[in-house]
Amino acid sequence: MSYTYKYPKPSVTVDCVVFGLDDAQKLKVLLIQRGIAPYQNKWALPGGFIGLDESIATAAARELKEETGIDKVFLEQLYTFGEVDRDPRDRIITVAYYALINIGEYVVKARTDAKNAKWFSVEELPPLAFDHDRIFSVAKERLKGKLRYQPIGFELLPSKFTLTQLQRLYETVLEQKLDKRNFRSKILKMKLLVDLEEMQAGVSHRPAKLYQFDKKRYQELEQKEFNFEI
Amino acid sequence: MSYTYKYPKPSVTVDCVVFGLDDAQKLKVLLIQRGIAPYQNKWALPGGFIGLDESIATAAARELKEETGIDKVFLEQLYTFGEVDRDPRDRIITVAYYALINIGEYVVKARTDAKNAKWFSVEELPPLAFDHDRIFSVAKERLKGKLRYQPIGFELLPSKFTLTQLQRLYETVLEQKLDKRNFRSKILKMKLLVDLEEMQAGVSHRPAKLYQFDKKRYQELEQKEFNFEI
DNA sequence: GCAAAAGTGTTCTAGTTACACCCATGC
DNA sequence: GCATGGGTGTAACTAGAACACTTTTGC
Numbered sequence: 001m002s003y004t005y006k007y008p009k010p011s012v013t014v015d016c017v018v019f020g021l022d023d024a025q026k027l028k029v030l031l032i033q034r035g036i037a038p039y040q041n042k043w044a045l046p047g048g049f050i051g052l053d054e055s056i057a058t059a060a061a062r063e064l065k066e067e068t069g070i071d072k073v074f075l076e077q078l079y080t081f082g083e084v085d086r087d088p089r090d091r092i093i094t095v096a097y098y099a100l101i102n103i104g105e106y107v108v109k110a111r112t113d114a115k116n117a118k119w120f121s122v123e124e125l126p127p128l129a130f131d132h133d134r135i136f137s138v139a140k141e142r143l144k145g146k147l148r149y150q151p152i153g154f155e156l157l158p159s160k161f162t163l164t165q166l167q168r169l170y171e172t173v174l175e176q177k178l179d180k181r182n183f184r185s186k187i188l189k190m191k192l193l194v195d196l197e198e199m200q201a202g203v204s205h206r207p208a209k210l211y212q213f214d215k216k217r218y219q220e221l222e223q224k225e226f227n228f229e230i
Numbered sequence: 231m232s233y234t235y236k237y238p239k240p241s242v243t244v245d246c247v248v249f250g251l252d253d254a255q256k257l258k259v260l261l262i263q264r265g266i267a268p269y270q271n272k273w274a275l276p277g278g279f280i281g282l283d284e285s286i287a288t289a290a291a292r293e294l295k296e297e298t299g300i301d302k303v304f305l306e307q308l309y310t311f312g313e314v315d316r317d318p319r320d321r322i323i324t325v326a327y328y329a330l331i332n333i334g335e336y337v338v339k340a341r342t343d344a345k346n347a348k349w350f351s352v353e354e355l356p357p358l359a360f361d362h363d364r365i366f367s368v369a370k371e372r373l374k375g376k377l378r379y380q381p382i383g384f385e386l387l388p389s390k391f392t393l394t395q396l397q398r399l400y401e402t403v404l405e406q407k408l409d410k411r412n413f414r415s416k417i418l419k420m421k422l423l424v425d426l427e428e429m430q431a432g433v434s435h436r437p438a439k440l441y442q443f444d445k446k447r448y449q450e451l452e453q454k455e456f457n458f459e460i
Numbered sequence: 461g462c463a464a465a466a467g468t469g470t471t472c473t474a475g476t477t478a479c480a481c482c483c484a485t486g487c
Numbered sequence: 488g489c490a491t492g493g494g495t496g497t498a499a500c501t502a503g504a505a506c507a508c509t510t511t512t513g514c
Binding site for chain 4: 465474479
Binding site for chain 3: 392393394410411414415430433434435436437438439
């Protein structure tokens with residue numbers, strides 16, 4: 001089967017920058033090792049071609065699932081990259097997405113075109129295929145910029161978390177120290193966290209209270225011109 | 231001539247949301263009237279297909295020039311729209327851009343596929359072709375959100391402007407009244423405006439001082455973690 | 461001299477920053 | 488009992504909000 005058009009067309013792909021936090025609250029990104037040329041064996045962002053019968057966001061979610069097993073996560077469009085020479089084969093435009101996931105919830109598995117899938121610390125990335133290092137750095141900036149003004153950090157944590165975990169997450173992503181007392185009073189004043197009246201377990205020090213993000217309440221407040229800000 | 235591929239491909243276009251301010255400091259958007267089907271005679275955003283030998287941003291600038299005569303303006307990627315049914319002909323993905331221009335500098339002229347080009351007040355838009363009303367509203371929100379944190383408003387004004395003009399621009403786009411004294415001291419404190427020591431002419435009241443935005447200085451300050459904010 | 465917009469400071473309020481000690485748990 | 492992180496309030500400072508009158512020009 002083949003397809004013929006009157007004018008030449010670029011191909012269109014999606015690529016996903018998947019962020020996660022490990023146990024030590026380090027920021028990680030999920031890469032796949034390419035099983036096929038070009039850039040065979042090189043590390044790259046998971047992604048692939050957009051089908052004619054699926055929207056771009058659907059394609060991003062599908063590719064993520066196919067290549068890494070990850071499903072039903074925060075996924076948002078980042079930017080579209082379309083330099084003429086960004087792919088050696090052909091003219092390929094890619095719509096990049098970024099995803100935020102709680103690493104603990106998934107065991108990543110390489111599938112289809114990927115011979116391997118692995119979490120890398122954002123500070124020690126291997127050289128990436130195509131212009132994926134550029135895409136990654138745009139994603140990192142977006143995450144950093146958006147974290148303060150939108151409650152997206154919770155996507156990186158388990159549904160029950162401690163205030164210290166939350167603060168570490170902010171410190172890691174924003175790359176700056178925050179004051180413990182100021183951080184806590186600011187976040188609690190927003191009334192977006194539910195105190196679960198439950199304690200952290202299995203730690204060899206005073207256990208911390210567990211909280212949960214109240215998404216429903218945030219959506220209500222959002223209507224009334226409430227602005228999240230840390 | 232025709233082109234054959236192993237897999238079917240979507241087409242890729244660019245569309246531009248061009249904002250301008252008229253003499254009465256009203257926000258306007260530039261639309262073209264389509265000369266060809268589909269949506270013949272309907273108003274639409276200027277745009278067209280991406281060539282294989284040009285980047286997306288280049289294509290956006292080229293289409294803008296071809297269809298309206300506008301050249302060398304602030305042009306930034308907005309979002310990529312790719313719902314399956316957004317174009318009745320075929321699967322078409324569009325990378326939307328938004329442009330900010332000083333209306334006074336250009337006389338818009340319809341060319342190529344456009345039978346007409348015209349400025350519309352953003353409050354009284356006609357029904358638009360395709361999903362262009364959605365694209366427009368995303369652009370308007372982006373402009374509104376970005377205006378406070380990036381010095382992009384100056385792109386909408388002539389290079390020499392008064393503080394009142396600048397304030398009106400902010401009030402128009404943000405859809406809120408601002409306090410004259412607070413606005414002035416805030417913007418002047420940033421030291422980004424050059425006092426041209428020149429007066430507004432041809433007005434039947436006390437003439438205002440003219441200022442110019444110091445882009446070079448802004449770029450320097452930007453390096454040093456300076457943040458523009460109104 | 462009047463209409464129209466330009467220009468200019470101060471006070472009050474709210475929010476942000478800086479800062480240090482006691483507490484609960486596991487080993 | 489000691490090591491580890493959890494939890495808590497106040498004072499000083501800074502930034503933002505509210506607010507009214509005089510000046511200059513054209514007609």
